[in-house]
Amino acid sequence: MLLILLKQQKLWNGNFFEKSSLHAVGLVVKLGHDGRQCVVPSPPQTVQVFDITGVHKVLIEYCNCQSQSTLRFVQLLHCQLFPSTIKRIKTAYTFEMLNTFQELSLQGKTMIYDFYHTILNCSDPLHLEKCPVFYSSRLCSV
Numbered sequence: 001m002l003l004i005l006l007k008q009q010k011l012w013n014g015n016f017f018e019k020s021s022l023h024a025v026g027l028v029v030k031l032g033h034d035g036r037q038c039v040v041p042s043p044p045q046t047v048q049v050f051d052i053t054g055v056h057k058v059l060i061e062y063c064n065c066q067s068q069s070t071l072r073f074v075q076l077l078h079c080q081l082f083p084s085t086i087k088r089i090k091t092a093y094t095f096e097m098l099n100t101f102q103e104l105s106l107q108g109k110t111m112i113y114d115f116y117h118t119i120l121n122c123s124d125p126l127h128l129e130k131c132p133v134f135y136s137s138r139l140c141s142v
């Protein structure tokens, strides 16, 4: 379901199609109850989601009412999102993107740097927006 939501949205503004997102119109993804409303939800938090379609901002509302599965990273994993960290999650990667990178890496020897910039080009081919994650050149040196 989330993958459908991540597709680029273009809205007609009267003169031309303008790039928009479901985040911009206030869509909130609710976790923990198969998409239904939680009785004790967390305040919505913006998470940058990297997908094969590009980088997207998604408002996520975590479930706070269950004891063991309230771990936020577990809720994201149930939604097929792999968080970049287990605390204060700001970035997540779709399983589809990770599987695609694994195949490209194994079959085509694609490096993460090239794949990362391909994903960025998918969402912003003219580089009009700020790069969401700084990829340090020091990471490339051995």
Ligand SMILES: [Zn+2]
Pocket: 032, 033, 038, 039, 040, 041, 063, 064, 065, 066
């Ligand atoms: Zn709940």
